[in-house]
Amino acid sequence: MRDASLAEIRELALFRDIGEATFEALTRSAYHQTFPPQVTLIHQGQSADFFHVVTDGLVELVGNWNGRENTMVVLRPVSTFTLAACMTDAPYLMAARTIEQSRVILIPSSDLRAAFAADTAFALAIAHELANCYRGMVRHAKDMKLRTSRERLAGYILRQSALRGGASRFELPLEKRLLASFLGMTPENLSRALRALRDDGLAIDATHVTIADRAALDRVAHVTPLIDGPEPGAPDR
Template identity: 40%
Template sequence: MRQGALTLMRDLPLFEGVADETLEALTYGALLQWFPRETRLFAEGEIPDFLHILVEGTAMLAGCDEAGQETVIDIVRPGDCFVPAAVLADAPYLMSARTLESSRILMLAAPVLRAQVARDHALALRVMSTLVGQCRGLVREVKNLKLRTTTQRLAAFILSQVDPSPQDEAEDGATVELPVSKRVLASRLGMTPEQLSRTFTKLTPHQLHVTGNTVRVRSVEQLRRHCNVGHPNGHHTS
């Protein structure tokens, strides 16, 4: 198992440029497991025992109010790690996590990770880069929720799923497969499922065609302009 974890770690963005000696040390106490769909990985308020890194599948981070009403905070994709700030600070999780489909997850023992971050500057820089990226993503999300309409939020999400490779102007369309159910997507975008359905309907005359979880964008640039959503390399990105 340790050799399998080591091989995976060499391909993960979090460990790019980190020495094999450090990676080998991180495999002590590590676990690599498949989890079924809808498995709770950790709960809000728990102290982290591991840093979870998604290798395959999809998961989500969520928060709950006092009545138990859940809201999706983020969708976790392969290569992402779950709430590293809590792991490094040895502090309670501020959100829970669960799988949305069968998922393969690498779990690194929290005390081992903290010890290696303190010892290895290259690892510390990679972890810091991950924390910075997550912090900036959170700021973008707060701005998205507070400054954009529901139509703009949905358009921005769909456009974020479009292949970023240069588009041929004559072939400006794109097909997007929603990575999660519409119920989860609605919560992620700060809407009810009914609001999401109405927002899809509003966008249908403006470059969108939806069949199940497949979204056909007839013109990426026209959708951006109609919803006033900037290019991914610009200042108005989600």
């Protein structure tokens, strides 16, 4: 891996507190690679060869079953995937595909497990990462099971706003069909839901989002950290 990459990665929460020897062992056989958009990085069912860290771009985790496909997670930098599979040496449950051009670190899973055993600080960082992945998936499942599609959409918009420091105008970061899949609906349905939310303080022109009435939108979404996650930058409370 190049020196510039190494310095950049060393600052990530996953690697910040670990020993120099561990860091070197982890990065010795690792790759930091750039991928074009729409490239499938891993397939579901494959054995867990690499632990992945998205450092730039946008990656989606996709579930497939019986000819159907669904976007389960959208990963922005800096995020990881395939950690649980690597730790348990089990097959990937989801495929991963770049949405836009992305840079990804690939760490052989055997090195990951060796570093876990050798470095307590790294073990703790891994456990935190696993716990956060779990909690993210619990939140997504709660979103799916407790909210209607309209409510999920309103919640998504407010989360995106929060990610941008509470901005009331921003661009949708995803293609609508991808967003629809992530929110558990069809593109047609998303289209209609977006129009319907105009009565609740949301205006959308193509990809340009304007929150006209935040309170009204939140009366639909009832945003809560127990589903929508903590405020960006804040600890998970």
